[in-house]
Structures are given as C-alpha cells and as structure tokens.
Amino acid sequence: MSQSSRSTEPSAAAFDRAALDAIRALDEGGAAGLLQQVVQLYLESAPRLIAELRRAGADGDATAVRNAAHSLKSSSANVGAVRLAEMCKAIEHAARAGVLRGDLPSVEDIEREFEALRPALEREAGRAA
C-alpha cells in the first residue's frame, strides 16, 4: 500500500464530506471533539468488523456475516464512506437470504476500500478543533 496521500485519496464518489459536516454541526463547530471521537471509533471498529466478515465468510456463517456487514454499513454511512456502506449493504442483503457467494463484493474489496479512505479519515481525526 502506498503511503502517498495523492494515490490513496479516495474518489469523490466514495466519500461524502457532508456526513462529516453534519457531525461537526452537532458539536458547534467541533468544540467537544465529537467528530474526532466518532472517526476514532470508526477507525477502531472497522478493522475488527472486516476481520469478523472474513472469519464468518470462511466459516459459512451467514448470520455472523449479516451482522458484521450491517454494523460496518451503518458506521461507514455515519462517517460518509458511502461506497463502502453500499458494498456492505449488498453483502448484508445477500446474507439475509443465506447467500454468501456470487456477484458480491469480496472482503478484499471491502478492505481495499477502507484502506483507501483511512488517510482522509485519519486527517479528520487529527484535525484540531
């Protein structure tokens, strides 16, 4: 993975900054560091959920896949990771019907998408209020 921020900058379609602005607006412009806390929680939980997706997928555990995809979808949407949320939604819906394979994003796709977003999110988390 490249460390250059230029090559890891996510495309505009993958990232909706309005979601982050909405969180900032809840916090009178960032006084309480809400956005930093939210992004920090996301950066901690997303890798855990991706690992859970991988494990549950390998075990053929549709319920666990569904739950992990649901959680990652929900938290990704909150931080504006819209494409990642869409990918998780596709996996969640398929898993709800017991389907784990087929025309679905792979765990690798999900991981790549998350890693592409990470630098931008880390900048948000580190940004001074």
Add this chain to the structure above:
Amino acid sequence: MSASGTRVSIALIVDDDPMMRLLIRQTLERVGFVCEEAANGNQALERFASAQPDIVLLDVMMPELDGYETCARLRAMPGGATVPVVMLTGLDDDESIDRAYQVGATDFISKPITWGVLGYRVRYLLRASHALRDVAKHQASLETAQRIAHLGSWEWNLRRNEVYWSPETFRILGLAPDAVTPSVDRFLGQVHAEDRAAAEQAVSDLVRTGGFSGRVVRMVRPDGSVRYVQLQGLGAFDARGTVNQ
C-alpha cells in the same frame, strides 16, 4: 430546557454500536434531553426500570435480544405500555417496519440518520405522547366527575345521525357500556310512556331552535326501575344556521 416545563426529559438510547450511541446522545442533549444508554436488549430492560425514561430509541439489529424482542418485553413492563418507542432500523423492507409496529413500536427512523431531523422528530413524538396522556387523564377525571354528580352527557351528530353517550349516561339508563349502540330512538324508547311526548317535543325543539332545558322525564331501565332525569340540550349550528350537533 425541558419538554414539559417542569422536569427534564430522559431518553434511553439502545444500540450495540458505541458510535451510534455517541451521536444520538449528542443530538438529543442539544435539544435538552438527559440521556441514558444501553448496549443491548437486556441492559435496556434494566435501564428502563431504573431510569424510567420518557422516550426510548431502540436499534432493531442487536445480537442476542434484538430490538423487536426488547420492545415486546418492554411493553409488558410497568410503565412500558405507554412510553414512546422509536425503532432505529437500517432495514428498508416493509416486513421489518410491519414487525416493528406489531411489537408495539410508536414510530421508526431509518438509518443512516439525518442528525438535524432526529432531535425535532424525537421532541415531536414526546409532545404527541404527552398530549395523548393528558387527554386520557382529562377523560378519566371527567368520567369521575360525572359519576359523582350522576350527570350523563351525550352528543348527537345530526348529519351522520351518530350518537355518543358518556359512561355515566349508560349507567343512568341501566345499560352496560358498549352493550348497545347509542341512538336517539333508543333513548326515547326508554322514556316512561307518559313522558314520551314531552321528551319527543324536547328533541324536536332542540333540532328546530338549538336548545331546551329543565325538562324532567322518567326513564325506565331494563330491570324495570325508574330514574327521574332532567334533560338539557344545546345545539351547535353550521355555517347556514342549521343545527348540526
């Protein structure tokens, strides 16, 4: 700031995702709520009993005890029957929404949540629930007052020919509430035969002139006992000056 003006409103936030709880808490605290949190269904039931919240925000998808089951159990708890419960659902299918209402949800909000709207929505739901509670309370005190005074009231919608009798009216007539459909004919049928002409005159006066008062008639109850009843009526007029109620 408080919802009722006398005390602060408490919201119970139930979600297994700490980010979600943090964001909802921040949103609701901004509009004056004090927030309690629970990370799963069982914890929610405990917190509900100890904190006695005014409103509950309940995530649908939680491990073990999910939101539906939590809502159903909460409804059976003391104080749980009337508290507004808002289900938070990321599921956009009709079946989940149906199920939410079946287990007693008051409303649902779809994820992702628009934070600006959430605060208003929750405030509105709480106000609506307070209004319903107040109506129920006033209804109960009115019924008590009528029972003490042996005063029965009635309403007659002439356009639809629909009649409402208060519980005390049923009692005066010696009828079990909901046992019969109230109607003017039914009422007149229970007036003592010697007083019926006077009662019918009162009804026709009411429709024609919009009021009568003070007429005392004997009512015969199904068990044969007789009650002396003073009849009073006041008409409401429509825009053309016709009595319609």
